[in-house]
Amino acid sequence: MSYPLFSLDGRLALITGSSQGIGLALAEGLAAHGAAVVINGRDRAKVDIATAKLTSSGYRAHASYFDVTDLAAVKQAIERIESDIGAIDILINNAGMQFRAPLEDFPEDKWLQLLQTNVSSVFYTGQSVAQYMIRRRRGKIINIASVQSELARPSIAPYTATKGAVRNLTRGMCTDWAKYGLQINAIAPGYFKTPLNQALIDNPDFSSWLEKRTPAGRWGNVEELVGAAIFLASDASSFVNGQVIHIDGGITASL
Template identity: 65%
Template sequence: MELFDLSGRTALVTGSTMGIGLALARGLGQAGASVLLNGRNPDRLAEAVAGLQAEGITAAALGFDVTDVAEVRAAVDGHEAEHGPIDILINNAGMQHRGPLEDFDPEAFDRLMRTNVYSAFYVAQACARHMIPRKAGRIVNIASVQSKLARPGIAPYTASKGAISNLTMGMATDWARHGLNCNAIAPGYFKTPLNAALVADPEFSAWLEKRTPAGRWGEVEELVGACVFLCAPASSFVNGHVLFVDGGITASL
C-alpha cells in the first residue's frame, strides 16, 4: 500500500547494531527505505550492515558517537553533502543503569542522561537543520513505558524516558510548522539484550506476565508496524504523539 511505502526514503537508526534498533532498521528496509545503521563498535556495525544486505535490504553504516555533538553534526552534515538527504531519523540509542537512587553514582546518572536524552537532542537537531529547508522529515524517538511508570532501582532511567516523551512534544511544537512529523514509540517490556537479565529471571518474568494484560514479553518485531506507520504517509497528520506498544501494561492497574 502506498500509505505505508517508504521507497526512496533514507532512514538513520541510532544504536542499531542489535535489539530494537536493528529490528526497526530491518522493518524500515523491508518497507522500501534505504537504512543507515549507527553504532560505536565498528565490528558489530559491519556485521549488522552485512546481515541486512544479505536479506536484500539497502543498508550502509554511519558510525559516530551519539553523545558527542561535534561527531553527530559532522556525520549528518557529511552524509547530507556527499550522499543526499536523511528523510527519517529513529532516535533509538539508549542504555540502562540500575541501582538504589540514594546510592546512585552521579557519573552513571550523567552518562545515562547523555546517552538517552542528549543524544536524541543532538541527532534530531542535526537532522532537522536539513529537513526544515526541505519542509519534510520524520523523527521517531524511542521512549518507554517508563515515560509514565516507575519501578524500584531505575529512577534515573525513568527520568530520561520521561524527558524523551516531553522532548518529542517539544519537537513537534517547534518543527511541525516546517513540515516535520515528530513522534515517539514507547515500548513495554521486550526481549532485548538490554533486558537480558530480567528475561532470565523467572521471578521477574512471572511478575511481568501477570502484570501485563497480554500475559507475555514483547518480541522486537512487534514494534516494526508502529515505526513504519509513524515514518510513512499514513501518519501525515500525527505529530507530538507517544505511541505505547506495551501489551496493555500502561492501561491496567
C-alpha cells in the first residue's frame, strides 16, 4: 500500500552530525522512505563507514565532510552539494554536543563550544540552505531540540540554554521563511540510547531514576524518532510550521 503524502521519493536530505546516533538513524529512516541522503561529519572515517552502510543496504547516500561550526566551510559545502549532488529539499540540523559540570565551575571554553556546536551550527547551516530553498519557494528544515529546551537538570545549564535557543530559533526561522514556502519545525527527543548519553546509560542510579520519572518507563530507542522526521520532511506536514514535537515517553507531560 502506498502513502504518497509520506513519500520522500526524489528528495535530497542533508543530515548534519549523521555518522552515528540519532543523525544516522534519521538518515536511514529518510532513505528507507525514498530520499537520497547526505551524511555529514568532521571525522572522515566515521562518515565513510556510515555512508557505506547505507549504500550497502541499497540506499542512495553521499558523504560530505565539513565542520558545522565554521560558517565559511558550511557555505562552501552547501554550494558543493547543490552543484554536484542536487538541490537540498530537506535539512535536518542534528549536530550537537554535551558537557556536564557544576554551573559555578563551568569552563568558559566549553560554554563557547556548546554555543557554537548546538546553536551557531543551526543558524549557519539553516541560513545557508534556506538561501537556496527560498529561491525554489519550497523546503523542509527540521532542527533537533531536546526536552532540555523546556526543562533543566543539575550540571547541564549551558546545554539547556543552547537547546532553548534552538526551540526559539525554529520559531524565528518559521516567522521569517514560511512566506517563501518553507516549513521549519523541531523534534525534541527525551532520553534516548545514544553515544551522547552513554555515561548516563551506564549509570544504574540514573537509569533507575529515569525509568521511574518517565511515564513510558524506559529509555527511548533512536528508531522511534524516525516517524516524526518522515512526517515533518514530507508533504503530510505542508501546513505545520514553527512547532516543536516532543518525543520523550511523556516526561515533559508528567510531574
